Amino acid sequence: MNADLNGGSTISERLGATGTANALELKGVSKFFGALAALTDIDITVRPSERRAVLGSNGAGKTTLFNCVAGDFPSTTGTIRFFGEDITQFPPHERIRRGLRRTYQISLLFTGLTVLDNIFLACVGVSRSRFSFLRPGRDDALMASAENLVRVVHLEDAKDDQVATLSYGQQRQLEIAIALAGAPRFILFDEPAAGLSPTERSELIEILVGLPAHMGFIIIEHDMDVALRVAESVSMMHNGRIFKEGSPAEIEDDPEVQALYLGGADG
Amino acid sequence: MSVFGPTEASLATPSEGQSWLERIPVAYWIVGLILLIMPAIAGDFMLFQIFGWTFILGLIALGLMFLGGYGGMVSLAQMSIAGVGGYMVAIFGVSAIDTISLGWPWYVAIPIALVIAMLFGTLTGWLAVRTEGIYTIMITLAIAAAFFYFARQNYVMFNGFSGFNGVLPPMLFGVDWRGPAAFYYLTLFWAALGYLVVLYVSRAPFGLALQGVRDNPRRMSALGYNVTAHRVAAYTFASLLAAIGGILLTWQSAQISPGTAGIGPAIDILVIAVIGGMRHPVGPFIGAFIYVILKTYAIDALVTLGLAGERFQLLIGIAFLAIVFWSPDGIIGLWDRLREDRKRDPLTGRGGEGP
Numbered sequence: 304m305n306a307d308l309n310g311g312s313t314i315s316e317r318l319g320a321t322g323t324a325n326a327l328e329l330k331g332v333s334k335f336f337g338a339l340a341a342l343t344d345i346d347i348t349v350r351p352s353e354r355r356a357v358l359g360s361n362g363a364g365k366t367t368l369f370n371c372v373a374g375d376f377p378s379t380t381g382t383i384r385f386f387g388e389d390i391t392q393f394p395p396h397e398r399i400r401r402g403l404r405r406t407y408q409i410s411l412l413f414t415g416l417t418v419l420d421n422i423f424l425a426c427v428g429v430s431r432s433r434f435s436f437l438r439p440g441r442d443d444a445l446m447a448s449a450e451n452l453v454r455v456v457h458l459e460d461a462k463d464d465q466v467a468t469l470s471y472g473q474q475r476q477l478e479i480a481i482a483l484a485g486a487p488r489f490i491l492f493d494e495p496a497a498g499l500s501p502t503e504r505s506e507l508i509e510i511l512v513g514l515p516a517h518m519g520f521i522i523i524e525h526d527m528d529v530a531l532r533v534a535e536s537v538s539m540m541h542n543g544r545i546f547k548e549g550s551p552a553e554i555e556d557d558p559e560v561q562a563l564y565l566g567g568a569d570g
Numbered sequence: 571m572s573v574f575g576p577t578e579a580s581l582a583t584p585s586e587g588q589s590w591l592e593r594i595p596v597a598y599w600i601v602g603l604i605l606l607i608m609p610a611i612a613g614d615f616m617l618f619q620i621f622g623w624t625f626i627l628g629l630i631a632l633g634l635m636f637l638g639g640y641g642g643m644v645s646l647a648q649m650s651i652a653g654v655g656g657y658m659v660a661i662f663g664v665s666a667i668d669t670i671s672l673g674w675p676w677y678v679a680i681p682i683a684l685v686i687a688m689l690f691g692t693l694t695g696w697l698a699v700r701t702e703g704i705y706t707i708m709i710t711l712a713i714a715a716a717f718f719y720f721a722r723q724n725y726v727m728f729n730g731f732s733g734f735n736g737v738l739p740p741m742l743f744g745v746d747w748r749g750p751a752a753f754y755y756l757t758l759f760w761a762a763l764g765y766l767v768v769l770y771v772s773r774a775p776f777g778l779a780l781q782g783v784r785d786n787p788r789r790m791s792a793l794g795y796n797v798t799a800h801r802v803a804a805y806t807f808a809s810l811l812a813a814i815g816g817i818l819l820t821w822q823s824a825q826i827s828p829g830t831a832g833i834g835p836a837i838d839i840l841v842i843a844v845i846g847g848m849r850h851p852v853g854p855f856i857g858a859f860i861y862v863i864l865k866t867y868a869i870d871a872l873v874t875l876g877l878a879g880e881r882f883q884l885l886i887g888i889a890f891l892a893i894v895f896w897s898p899d900g901i902i903g904l905w906d907r908l909r910e911d912r913k914r915d916p917l918t919g920r921g922g923e924g925p
Contacts, residue, residue: 373792399794411789413782424782427775428793434803435775481793 324387326351326489326519327372332381334367334543341367343543345381351488352519356530358554359540365523366408368540369491373405374398386488400429402488406478406495408523414467418458421466422449422480429485449484456480456510472503479510490520496529508532531555605758614750620866622753622822624858625761630815631842631854632764633808639848640777641804642784645698646836647710650717651691651809652816653831657721657728658683659737659817660826666736667729676740684813691809692802699801714836722828733827737820748821757818761855764811768851771807780804841886845893847900856901864889 327349334342342364349355357365371378374395383391390398413421426445427433439446453462456476461469466477475495482490492511496504504526511522511533524530530537531551539547539560547560554560609617630652637643663679665671672679698709721728739747739756747756771777779800782790787797820826829835838861846857868882897904 375788375792394796395791396794396796399792405792407789407792411786411792413785413789415785416778420778424775424778425793427779428790428795432775433779433795433800436771438770438774485794 324351325349325384326353326386327521328384329372330382330384332368332371332378332383334364334371334376335379341543342371342378345543345545347538347545349489349519349521351386352517353536354519354534355521356534356537356551357521357523357540358525358527358530358537362542363540364543365540366493367543369405369493369521369523372398373403373491396428402486403491404482404484404487404489405491406482406493408493408497410474410478412466412474412477412481415465417463417465418469418473418477419446419449419453419462421477422452422484425449425481425484426452452480452483455483455513457506472499472506475499475503475507476510479507483514487518490518492520492522492524494523494525496524496526504529527555605762609751609754617750617754618822620859620862622757622818624855624862625757626815626818626822626858627839627842627861628846628855628858629757629761629764629818630812631839631846631858632761632768632851633811633815634839634843635846635848635851635854636768636811637804637808638843639850639853640772640780640784641801643698643801643804644703644707644840645694645710645805645808646707646840647691647694647698647713647717648808648812648839649836650714650831651687651694651812652819653717653721653826654690655683655687655813655816656737656820656826656830657734658686659820660734661727663737665734667734670727670729671734676742680817683817684810687813687816688806688809691812692806695802695805695809698805699798711833711836714831715833718828718832721831728828731828733825733830735825737824737826739821748824753822757822760814760818764814765851765855768811772851776800776803841890843900845890845900847897847902849899850902853900853902860889860901861886 325348327347329345329347332342332345333340345368357368359365370376372383374390374393374397378391381391382389385398385401385403388401390401390403393401413424416424423439423446426449427435430445432445450462453459456479458473458476458480461473466474469477475498479492479495482492495511496507499507508529511520514520522530522534534551537547537549537551537554538545539554547554547557549557608621612621630648633651634645634648637645659676659679660667660671662672662674662682663676664673674682694710694713697713698706701709721733722731724730739753741747745752747753772781779790779795782793783795783797783800790800791797819830823830842857842861843854844857845860846853846855864886865882868885869880872878872881872885893900893904897907899906
């Protein structure tokens with residue numbers, strides 16, 4: 304299932320080219336909304352193929368961090384490097400074309416289109432056919448990779464359904480398929496498990512764990528069970544700062560974390 | 571986001587085992603046949619003035635429908651771009667004003683005219699896409715006004731107030747293309763081609779992405795699309811449609827003057843697109859037909875009723891108001907609702923299937 308995920312050899316080529324650079328390197332990244340500091344002096348280093356969970360209470364700045372990295376809005380200060388390249392000033396589409404992907408907490412899907420067309424649109428976005436005036440043919444390569452992604456996220460049965468008719472859980476799965484389009488090198492998952500049923504959750508974990516080993520990601524997750532099962536390292540955020548980093552076990556046992564986050568979660 | 575119509579088949583499922591010929595709906599055959607044999611039924615005035623004009627205005631408005639319906643951008647500069655196309659064939663080709671016209675052969679003049687009009691349209695788009703909604707309308711209206719006054723006051727290139735006359739289509743294949751039947755087929759060909767291309771592109775990556783940009787620009791840029799570039803490219807494509815329409819319009823009246831691309835005509839194109847409906851490329855042609863009929867016969871109708879003939883604009887305005895009032899998405903919106911009410915399409919016999 305994983306070997307044919309990207310339908311091309313670009314990943315290995317890119318990995319070879321990037322050498323030893325870190326997948327993501329944030330130095331002194333801050334984001335101000337007027338006088339409000341949403342992020343203060345964030346330093347994060349994530350290796351390629353590393354799987355990192357970002358935990359923190361509401362308003363800790365997790366989604367803001369994603370927005371700065373993906374370019375939805377620019378950071379106020381600091382530098383962001385993606386596989387060694389300084390992308391701080393890049394518009395979002397340039398970052399995406401370099402292999403960065405993100406999912407959205409509130410699904411931003413094209414609800415009038417079918418599942419397959421949504422994924423196809425994502426595959427086209429990182430290809431050179433963006434401006435093509437020709438409809439895809441029967442053996443179109445991009446359409447084939449879209450069909451492939453449908454299988455990866457277990458949506459075969461719904462592939463010709465309009466997105467508006469999908470269940471919430473299926474829409475989240477579709478979000479993930481869209482993030483996997485093209486040849487992603489690194490993915491930002493913004494609370495993919497939020498609002499899912501226990502069954503859907505385990506399906507999600509299965510999808511995340513089953514991603515190709517070289518594909519690193521950061522996952523924002525409230526559910527410790529999900530976060531700790533898919534991630535090998537954890538960053539704790541609070542009030543726009545990162546205040547602790549470590550392995551899942553370390554974080555779980557840390558008294559400060561327990562006081563701040565785990566204890567206050569649901570009493 | 572409902573413009574990705576639920577009745578349209580998914581990209582991925584071209585009905586298996588059917589040739590593309592078999593997949594053409596019955597309605598297309600009927601309308602196509604009627605349009606093809608029209609010269610046998612209709613008189614010269616109908617062919618040249620009513621249908622010729624309808625196809626031309628429909629083609630120019632089709633560009634606006636593409637921008638507005640698929641791209642969510644309303645431009646009032648379509649008629650100015652058509653005007654540039656018309657002026658350029660007059661300047662580079664043959665006209666009665668031989669002190670200005672270069673008299674180059676049509677196969678040089680027409681491509682140059684199309685390219686210049688598309689450059690003008692692209693530049694307009696490049697300025698306009700920085701704005702949204704009402705500001706796009708304001709910028710494009712300003713460009714339309716500027717072009718009108720420039721053309722009227724410039725005598726070196728545009729020959730000022732009187733413009734160019736004697737701009738005729740080439741005598742290709744020994745046919746006088748301004749003859750009623752020939753001109754009818756000429757305009758029908760370009761209108762049909764424009765219609766089919768727009769319909770086709772709406773489901774090709776470029777068109778799909780444009781609709782994605784309209785519905786959710788933020789998501790599109792998170793998929794790797796350059797939203798600004800996509801919008802500007804849509805203007806370029808709409809300009810091509812307008813430029814073809816503009817050249818045909820110039821040939822129809824054998825002249826081009828600033829009034830052709832004035833503020834009034836610029837707004838008329840918007841009226842045509844809105845009357846017809848912006849959701850489907852057939853809308854602009856329906857809108858253009860209604861507009862042409864009103865514009866041509868409103869005076870007679872008013873005089874017959876004992877009213878002042880010069881009030882014909884009022885009749886057009888009232889028709890526009892009525893259509894927008896009862897159906898904000900134009901005639902095709904009315905048609906869709908009628909179909910839904912009946913739950914069955916009497917033409918194709920297709921049942922009213924669920925969403």
